[in-house]
Amino acid sequence: MIDVSHLTKYFGDNLVLDDISEHISPGEKIVIIGPSGSGKSTFLRCLNLLEIPSSGSITVDGVCVTDPKADINAVRRSLGMVFQHFNLFPHLTVMRNLTLAPTKLGLMSKDEAEAEALRLLDRVGLKDKALEYPGKLSGGQKQRIAIVRALAMKPKMMLFDEPTSALDPEMVGEVLTVMKELADEGMTMAVVTHEMGFAREVGTRLFFMDGGKILEQNTPAAFFDDPQQPRAKEFLSKVL
Amino acid sequence: MELYLQWKELMRSGADVAFWQSFYVKFYQAFIEADRWKQYLSRVGTTLLVTAIALAIGVLLGVIVASVRTAHAQQRPGRHNPILGLFNAIFNVYVTVIRGTPMMVQLLIMGLVIFKTSNNYTMVGALTLGINSGAYVSEIIRGGLMSLDAGQMEAGRSLGLGYLPTMIYIVVPQAFKAILPALGNEFIVLLKDTSLINVIGGKELVYAAQGVMSRTYEQMFPLFGVAAIYLVLVIIFTWLLGLLERRLRKSDRR
Numbered sequence: 001m002i003d004v005s006h007l008t009k010y011f012g013d014n015l016v017l018d019d020i021s022e023h024i025s026p027g028e029k030i031v032i033i034g035p036s037g038s039g040k041s042t043f044l045r046c047l048n049l050l051e052i053p054s055s056g057s058i059t060v061d062g063v064c065v066t067d068p069k070a071d072i073n074a075v076r077r078s079l080g081m082v083f084q085h086f087n088l089f090p091h092l093t094v095m096r097n098l099t100l101a102p103t104k105l106g107l108m109s110k111d112e113a114e115a116e117a118l119r120l121l122d123r124v125g126l127k128d129k130a131l132e133y134p135g136k137l138s139g140g141q142k143q144r145i146a147i148v149r150a151l152a153m154k155p156k157m158m159l160f161d162e163p164t165s166a167l168d169p170e171m172v173g174e175v176l177t178v179m180k181e182l183a184d185e186g187m188t189m190a191v192v193t194h195e196m197g198f199a200r201e202v203g204t205r206l207f208f209m210d211g212g213k214i215l216e217q218n219t220p221a222a223f224f225d226d227p228q229q230p231r232a233k234e235f236l237s238k239v240l
Numbered sequence: 241m242e243l244y245l246q247w248k249e250l251m252r253s254g255a256d257v258a259f260w261q262s263f264y265v266k267f268y269q270a271f272i273e274a275d276r277w278k279q280y281l282s283r284v285g286t287t288l289l290v291t292a293i294a295l296a297i298g299v300l301l302g303v304i305v306a307s308v309r310t311a312h313a314q315q316r317p318g319r320h321n322p323i324l325g326l327f328n329a330i331f332n333v334y335v336t337v338i339r340g341t342p343m344m345v346q347l348l349i350m351g352l353v354i355f356k357t358s359n360n361y362t363m364v365g366a367l368t369l370g371i372n373s374g375a376y377v378s379e380i381i382r383g384g385l386m387s388l389d390a391g392q393m394e395a396g397r398s399l400g401l402g403y404l405p406t407m408i409y410i411v412v413p414q415a416f417k418a419i420l421p422a423l424g425n426e427f428i429v430l431l432k433d434t435s436l437i438n439v440i441g442g443k444e445l446v447y448a449a450q451g452v453m454s455r456t457y458e459q460m461f462p463l464f465g466v467a468a469i470y471l472v473l474v475i476i477f478t479w480l481l482g483l484l485e486r487r488l489r490k491s492d493r494r
């Protein structure tokens with residue numbers, strides 16, 4: 001699904017990702033944890049080129065996205081992205097948020113897109129919000145809609161960038177539930193998160209990142225029960 | 241009419257006249273005698289026409305300049321389009337020069353140097369105002385486009401929409417609402433700045449006042465009259481802009 005080789009990213013002189021090579025197979029649910037500034041969000045954002053790698057290459061489904069000639073828009077279509085701050089379009093209704101990209105890209109007719117949008121909204125229990133504007137929704141509702149907005153493009157993989165970090169504690173659950181359902185359906189996922197319970201329950205593989213490197217990786221259960229690296233032990237002792 | 245002639249004679253003979261009597265005479269001279277109010281009114285039309293032309297040129301230039309400069313700034317590192325770079329450099333010079341020199345000097349240069357042979361001073365003035373306004377409008381638009389949360393652009397792009405569609409469907413509609421007050425302000429400044437084209441012989445409101453002043457040797461009433469007309473025009477346009485803003489705000493129901 002995704003091949004990352006020697007991925008390095010600098011912000012100015014600051015080394016954020018340090019020579020990362022990794023492979024993600026279809027169906028995997030990768031959870032990425034680590035202290036802030038460890039490069040986990042940048043890593044995720046490099047996968048769909050919201051950040052441009054300084055060097056190294058990324059291949060998505062056989063397409064080398066770091067090649068300047070690659071059709072990045074086509075690659076992004078296959079990688080759904082969910083942001084920490086939802087980034088819904090506030091000037092459009094929920095329905096238009098979901099149908100804008102599929103219709104403008106000519107993937108679906110307006111009717112098809114709307115039917116699909118209603119089906120997706122129904123699935124996350126927000127069918128009745130179709131004609132509302134995002135400003136009227138709670139954070140949890142917004143994030144569930146952001147997830148189905150990405151799903152409306154029928155992506156092959158979903159990227160989640162701290163999807164619950166901007167939410168009130170009582171709304172975290174509703175978003176995680178949707179993500180769990182998605183995982184159960186077999187969606188390939190990469191999730192940057194601070195929700196250790198979710199990481200343990202849903203993840204098939206866990207990356208622990210610090211200093212721009214994947215310091216340790218294991219199954220979540222093994223990692224949480226027996227971290228190897230001192231840095232990972234220290235991190236877990238603080239967050240658990 | 242009779243009162244006017246009677247009191248005018250009185251004033252000419254050097255007799256003491258009451259304040260309100262001289263007020264009436266001067267007012268009559270400035271606006272009513274020889275149907276002078278029609279001169280002002282016809283020049284209001286010119287002022288509005290010049291504003292409209294300058295606004296059209298200004299907005300057109302502003303949109304083009306802002307689009308190019310924003311697109312240039314938002315290019316992916318290592319993928320610079322040389323044509324965009326060239327136009328960006330040209331527009332940078334344009335904005336710097338126009339914002340760095342006084343409007344009055346620009347008008348004099350356009351009227352007395354570049355379009356020395358043209359007799360259509362009013363249109364030369366409108367063109368100059370438009371070019372001037374374009375620099376300011378471009379900065380207003382650019383500011384609006386740049387100030388929108390970068391997450392909006394990222395969200396659009398992450399859905400697979402290209403740069404231009406994301407701009408058109410997501411960024412611009414939101415930015416437009418944000419810049420409308422500043423754009424309205426620019427429009428009002430432009431309306432008042434049309435009075436400056438008088439220095440190169442443009443025939444607008446101030447020109448009408450000058451005509452009357454040179455006939456009657458009376459400055460206060462024509463000038464106050466012209467000021468009042470500008471004020472009323474600005475108040476009307478402010479009100480109209482307020483209506484437009486309110487309508488736009490209604491549509492986003494936040």
